[in-house]
């Protein structure tokens with residue numbers, strides 16, 4: 001995939017430093033709060049969106065000093081692509097309007113940040129050391145976690161799961177790398193298992209790609225490895241379209257936004273792509289999803305950035321949560337468009353774990369103030385970072401993926 | 414680059430912490446331009462420091478004073494008129510995260526704030542508390558501290574006036590720290606705006622960082638409104654709108670009103686719900702009065718004022734656009750109410766067509782026609798379209814400026830990448846300023862914006878000399894934001 005930085009010149013020249021991108025909408029939040037994790041962590045203006053705009057402007061002017069290279073890497077590779085900046089810029093500033101016209105289809109501020117990373121890859125400045133292993137692992141194992149591709153399906157234990165490549169299924173469950181290998185992480189999640197349990201309970205004719213499932217390419221795109229992303233996207237699109245499935249369901253917000261938002265630049269996916277929470281909401285509407293067991297718990301919901309701000313899926317997860325008997329949902333003041341990021345995305349967890357953990361601990365602190373027992377989310381990657389943040393800050397809060405609670409609420413037959 | 418820069422940056426890092434100071438080329442590029450790009454030539458600072466308290470500010474100032482390095486205070490840096498562009502290089506002192514709101518004194522209705530406090534932050538802090546600060550219609554991301562310092566326009570209630578500062582703490586260019594108001598007098602129970610001798614607070618106001626760094630200020634609070642109504646009335650002609658606005662001002666039954674023309678109004682519509690340009694053109698009236706009636710104490714008085722407003726409106730022959738405009742502006746009436754009563758987010762819309770240029774000044778309401786026709790003429794002579802580019806905003810400001818009004822003449826379609834337009838805009842601004850200075854319609858400038866200041870200075874005479882001496886006395890080495898005020 002070719003990067004054309006020039007197309008951003010008009011946009012970055014017009015950034016007027018008006019700065020709604022640096023904070024959420026206080027009318028909606030009822031409080032004044034900054035939402036750019038790296039901005040608030042490093043505090044220097046260079047790390048906020050208007051600062052990054054000027055970095056791109058300087059680059060396009062050719063105003064680069066050799067000593068700047070490290071700063072460019074730091075400024076762009078600490079960005080989680082959370083999209084908080086773009087929501088406010090698009091809504092409240094002139095350049096936001098220009099964004100809507102780029103490439104004839106509309107782009108976002110994080111597209112500029114990711115293009116700049118890709119440009120740095122082209123220049124040979126990147127990848128940064130901490131991402132080299134991740135890139136290599138995707139090439140060798142089809143996952144970024146240096147786990148064997150042959151062990152991808154280990155998560156399902158003795159559960160019998162159809163192989164969508166060989167058997168006829170209606171729904172392809174695209175498990176994703178984080179949910180697949182989640183049982184091996186420091187705070188194991190059971191997202192994949194819970195999803196399998198739910199799909200079975202619903203009587204859905206479903207399957208996975210087994211050990212042949214490949215990374216969706218989201219991490220590659222977000223860290224500027226566009227060629228790697230394109231290779232994965234092409235292979236996945238070809239595979240998806242050859243299966244004859246009607247629907248693809250993902251657990252991971254990152255996979256979902258890759259398939260929905262990024263793949264159309266590479267090719268068309270024929271099956272309908274749904275996040276598991278959208279799929280479950282549909283089952284609720286059809287009255288097919290029956291949750292009989294009470295899960296007595298006061299929880300809050302953390303909007304995954306790639307599901308919320310990237311794909312505008314805000315209501316489905318809430319509807320599913322609210323339908324679980326016994327669950328009481330308390331909202332974060334910083335929610336929906338104004339959500340605080342978990343801190344893990346776009347390779348930040350791999351390269352800047354200090355920033356990733358600081359960001360997630362801040363979210364845990366916010367949850368502590370709500371007097372809830374658990375933080376729920378709808379993404380195994382958010383789960384992982386929030387669980388680590390909770391443990392590191394000594395919080396008693398539990399962390400759950402929504403599917404884990406739904407699985408608890410489904411009476412076993 | 415300053416001589417001995419390695420030495421300077423190492424000291425700066427020692428003072429503010431390693432990650433809070435930089436002399437890297439690209440970090441400096443972040444501060445080199447703002448909306449005034451066509452007028453204030455882009456220039457990089459030599460150093461950036463992020464400061465968090467008075468002690469750090471003092472150390473940085475002392476270092477700068479010793480080495481003759483310019484210091485440019487920056488509160489939130491949203492200012493659009495080149496006031497934070499380091500024309501002669503030097504140190505950008507970024508105070509964005511020095512943003513405490515503290516020492517609330519309910520009895521005296523005052524609170525202390527630091528430079529980085531934004532309009533949105535202070536609005537959110539006091540919402541529902543029974544007290545309120547004076548709010549501007551500036552974007553909520555602007556520093557309310559810098560706004561008070563430069564004096565603004567306050568749309569909560571025009572009778573709040575333009576002076577909200579009781580006392581300030583200032584680090585002078587030589588590193589001395591002084592307090593103004595009664596805070597400087599040992600033995601006073603708390604900061605008060607009045608004390609013996611001349612008003613030092615006023616001396617440091619309206620000055621774009623050229624006399625020292627103000628590190629905290631005690632500001633006035635007002636009773637929060639219990640009743641508030643927002644209105645937007647539409648007119649096809651200027652005359653009835655001006656007449657009605659004059660009536661509101663003379664009889665004082667509205668808290669605040671803005672006269673906005675169609676060109677400006679269109680920029681306020683948030684992009685995601687804005688309609689296509691042609692539809693907006695058809696839908697939007699030529700002139701709109703947008704304002705509010707507010708009361709903190711008496712529902713009876715509030716209702717009586719609403720009655721007067723509605724009576725006057727009927728007589729004026731306008732159309733009630735309140736529902737349409739508030740829906741378009743903020744999606745729902747409550748959103749619009751918040752936007753209009755507190756510092757809003759939609760004001761960013763003024764940058765909707767790219768950058769914008771504004772000439773802001775005070776003059777009598779009766780002169781609106783002359784101002785409109787002449788600035789439109791000058792705009793057209795310089796290749797700007799009166800229907801698309803040029804706009805006039807009128808806001809009554811009595812009683813605190815006699816019977817005068819605030820006027821803002823705008824060119825809204827500034828494209829910083831268009832060199833031809835830049836040249837035309839410079840010429841337009843020069844001609845507008847000369848016309849304003851010669852025509853007898855302009856009674857005072859709103860802010861010390863550089864383009865207008867330059868023209869004024871040439872005509873200042875002995876007052877100018879006195880000002881220059883004052884600056885020399887306070888800042889003998891001219892290290893404070895040089896080139897932005899007097900010299």
Ligand SMILES: Cc1cc2nc3c(=O)[nH]c(=O)nc-3n(C[C@H](O)[C@H](O)[C@H](O)COP(=O)(O)OP(=O)(O)OC[C@H]3O[C@@H](n4cnc5c(N)ncnc54)[C@H](O)[C@@H]3O)c2cc1C
Pocket residue numbers: 485486487488489490491492493496497508528549550551552554555556557559560561562563564565566567620621622623625626627628760761763764894897
């Ligand atoms: C779209 C738009 C609409 C606006 N509408 C209004 C309006 O309706 N009413 C109104 O009143 N204003 C309005 N403004 C102006 C706005 O209020 C000012 O820009 C703002 O208050 C100044 O804050 P800032 O963060 O931009 O200041 P900065 O840009 O950081 O600073 C402004 C100046 O003050 C100096 N300064 C800052 N802090 C200090 C300090 N601590 N000590 C000494 N000097 C200091 C700086 O050196 C600079 O010269 C508008 C601005 C914009 C962009």
Ligand code: SF4
Pocket residue numbers: 014015016017018019020021022049050053088089093094095096
């Ligand atoms: S909102 Fe957009 S235009 Fe405004 S400062 Fe942020 S990035 Fe720049």
Ligand code: SF4
Pocket residue numbers: 035036037038039047048049078079080081082083084085086109110113
């Ligand atoms: S995408 Fe998120 S982390 Fe990146 S600049 Fe925007 S707000 Fe900051």
